[in-house]
Every structure is written in structure tokens, then in C-alpha cells.
Amino acid sequence: MPDRPVRTAIVTGAARGIGAAVVQRLIDDGARVLLVDRDPLVAETAARLGGVGLQQDVAEAGAGVLLAQAALDAFGRIDILVNNAGIGGSKALAASDDALIARFLDVNLAAVLRVTRDILPHLPRPGGRIVNVASTFGIAGYPGTTAYAVAKGGIAQFTRQLASEVAPEGITVNAVAPGVIETAMTEGHRRNPVYLRAVLEPTPLRRAGTPGEVAAVIGFLASNDASYVVGQVIAVDGGWLVGRYPPPEHETGDA
Template sequence: MPEQGRFTGRAAIVTGAARGIGAATAARLAAEGAQVLLADQAPEVMAQAEALGGVGLRIDLAARGAGEVVVDTALDAFGRLDILVNNAGIGGSKPLLESDDDLIDRFIDTNLKAVLRLTRAAIPHLARPGGRIVSVSSTFGIAGYPGTTAYAVAKAGIAQMTRQLAGELAPEGILVNAVAPGVIETAMTKGHLGNDYYRRAVLEPTPLRRAGTPEEVAAVIAFLASADAAYVAGQVIAVDGGWLAARHPPREAG
């Protein structure tokens, strides 16, 4: 259960907050007392923010200048910034030979460059000490998986950004970490989870034999954003049911 008041008096930005991991994270932080700005391109973000008593912002995070708009909106609303959760991203990658320039640009622009720009805009305003940056990478950014090249490269960039910034910002009291989700039940994975081959190839080899939930990822993000993680920096924590650690043979079909 959430610890009431763990984030009381703190202000957070959560991107990709209209649904899935972002929505669950915003709800978790708000439940523990944080003031939360929910940023997303999807219109549902406004209702999500209203339900949580937060501030909603519809914005294309991949656009130039979007990072500054997000940060300025949070500062105008809350007067401070303590936590940045970089969650927004897209899926649906293809093998590299099937990836045209537009697809590659779309993944790099949304899943990597937008995160770099928003983080750059946020750093000068994060609390010192006590600031937190938590980004969402992926197990596919750590271990190779065929057919996901542009997506995987962008998510690997998030993991390396985390390590790089941890070294730069920890001396100032800002801790930078990331999570690497495995298969999580979201709108992005719904089609895959209904595919028998995908379930046998990816889901069943997971030691826990199931997909995770957005709330399970949000719980780890909340830990990394809290004072409980005061001696954790530069880590990319897999929330994957054990997929990276050990893989079970898939069950026989039929």
C-alpha cells in the first residue's frame, strides 16, 4: 500500500501520463501527497489530471521547445520542482531493414531526444538536495531482441543517460535512476498479449509466467523518487518478472 504523505510538499512532472505506466505513476505520487503535472499528447490526460487533483498539459513532447513549456507550466503551478518522471514513449518498432527514415526518426525523436530535452530543461530547477529523475527504459534496451532495433537503441540511450547524469548530478543532491519494464499490460502491448506466438516466445519464458501491471512499475518508480532511495544512483532496475535473469522454456503448444 502507498505510504501516505511520503511526497507531501513535493512537486512532480510525469510524462506519458494519460494511460498505462504514466497514469499509474501519477496516481501513486498523488496518493502519497505530491502535486503532479501530467503531460501527454492524448486528450485523456486532462481528465486524468482532474481526477487526481493535478495539472494536465496536452503537448507533443517531441516538438522543439516542449521541454521548456512542460517545466515552466509546472513551476507556474507549483512554484517548485522535485521529481521528473520521463515515461512518454512509443512502441511498434520493426527490423532495421524494414525501418525507413521516418520510423527511425519517430523513435529517436520521441523515445530519446524528447527525454534529453525535457531533462535538460528540468535540471536547473530541481530541488538541491532531494531532486529525483526517474526515466523509463526497457528490457529491450538492455538485452537484444530481434525486430526492435530503433526502439531498443532509443531505450538503451535512456539507460546510458541515466548512468551519465547520475555521475554529473549526484554531487548536487539530485539522484538519477531508471526502470526497465518487461512485458506490462498496457494499451501498447495489448495486441501482442493476444498473440499466441508472442505469449509463448516472450511471456511464458518469464519466470513469473505473467505480464506485469502498470501499478507494479509505478511502485518501483515511487521508491526511486522517494527518500527511501537516498543511496541509489545510476541504476536501471528491471521490473520484468525475472525475464532478464532467467528464461524458462516455453510450454508446448496445444
């Protein structure tokens, strides 16, 4: 029997955080990976993890075409696209000016549609995999980060929508919705006592997640093992979406 070709992946936002952990996971699983990030740190991360780095802003016009070309030049094929790049730190609607709203919807939502559209023709049929990174804040309401949450809610619907469009061709589209994960994006939040009390304490597991814990689920969704999983948005949130724990001092077990 001929050997299966080595799978190849494009991971956006791969210089650090969840993206870098996804790269590590995919490489550990035997894939070759193109790391894309607007931060020049991407070259160092790629060298450290053993992938190929591309410094590129995914929100720039034509980025998807450039990403596809870079992956085809490096590997000759593209099996997996992980849309992970995103920005955090938006505000409540009343404090959101036009530029902030436009930036969050463009980087965290519209750019994902544009990049995916331009890479989609190159994915194998059957077998192509797309994994998006949504957020628990795009599923449940949480005051204060409106444009971010709306964009991530859009990612969840984009996942279901595109999944239904391309599943007949044998391409699966799924997403993860991380809760609070220990990355640079949440560093300030994780030092803020109000946020800790409002978000981390009510989390049933009572802790933030690690990038590796998110990457493990993305790795599964990108694998052949997930061949019958279509259009799902899987929360990786320590239980935050399914239960709210009372503060520890009230934890008696009684209602």
C-alpha cells in the same frame, strides 16, 4: 521544526498506462503532480486522479521549457521528473525507413535529453529526483524492434551518464526497465500467440506485469528512501532478464 514542503512532480506520458499509474502512486505518496501528454485524454486523467493536466507533445522544440513553466505556475517548485512518455511498435532494421528510425530516436531518446536539460535547473539541490523509463528490450537483444530497443538502450546509458554528472549536486537519476506490462502499448502483442510464447512463457513469473507494479518502483526511486540509489536501471520484468523458463509442458525441473 518547519513542515517539509509538499513534493511536486512532472510525469510525461501520463494520460494512461504506466504514466497514469505513476501519477496515482505519487499522489498517494502525498505529492502534487503535473500530468503531461500529447493526448487530450490527459485532462480527463488529471481530473480523475487529482493532478494538473497539460496537453503537450514532449518531442516538440521547447517542450521542456513549457513543462517547467507549467509546473512552476501550478506548484511553485519541481522536485521530481518522471520521463515516461514513449511510443512502441517499431520494426526490424531491414523494415525500418528513415522516418521510422528518426521518429523513435527522437521521441524515445532525444526528447528525453532535451526535456530533462530544460527542467534540470529547477530541481532542488540536494533532493531532486529524475526517473527514466527504459525497457528490458534496451538491455537484452530481442529481434524485431530495433529503433525502439536502441533508443531505450540509450535511455539506460543516459541514466548512468546524467547520474554521474548531477549526483555531486544532490540530484539522483535512476531508471526502470519494464518487461511486458499490461497497457495499450502491448495490447496487440499480448494477443499474439507467437509473442506470448517467445516473451511471456519464458518469463519466470509467467505473466505480464501491471502498471501499478512499475509505478511502485518508480515511486520508490522518486522518494527520499532512495536517497543513496544512483544511476541504476532496475528491471521490473517478472524475471525475464535473469532467467528463461521452458514451455510449461517441459517443466520437469530436470536439466
